[in-house]
Amino acid sequence: MNTRISASLVVNESGEIACMACGHALGPSGEPWKEAARLGETPLKGAGGEPYSNAANVLLRCFYCPGCAALLDSETALAGDPFLNDVVHV
Numbered sequence: 001m002n003t004r005i006s007a008s009l010v011v012n013e014s015g016e017i018a019c020m021a022c023g024h025a026l027g028p029s030g031e032p033w034k035e036a037a038r039l040g041e042t043p044l045k046g047a048g049g050e051p052y053s054n055a056a057n058v059l060l061r062c063f064y065c066p067g068c069a070a071l072l073d074s075e076t077a078l079a080g081d082p083f084l085n086d087v088v089h090v
């Protein structure tokens with residue numbers, strides 16, 4: 001049985017973090033998973049239209065499933081910042 005750990009991720013029966021949509025495994029439970037995802041980075045400025053007028057060096061990072069391209073998570077960061085890793089223990 002899968003255990004849901006976010007809106008888009010589960011821990012599967014093998015103890016791996018996986019995409020809820022397609023089951024693609026992203027690594028062992030309890031470990032950071034974002035390195036296994038596909039990363040898209042765009043400037044946050046203008047990303048959501050004119051109200052997003054913050055500094056041009058702020059990035060919107062989107063982490064996509066390598067199996068089905070579902071959006072798994074997003075965060076804002078400066079270029080070169082380490083990923084914000086949420087580690088969930090189930």
Ligand SMILES: [Zn+2]
Pocket residue numbers: 019020021022023024065066067068069070
């Ligand atoms: Zn997927």
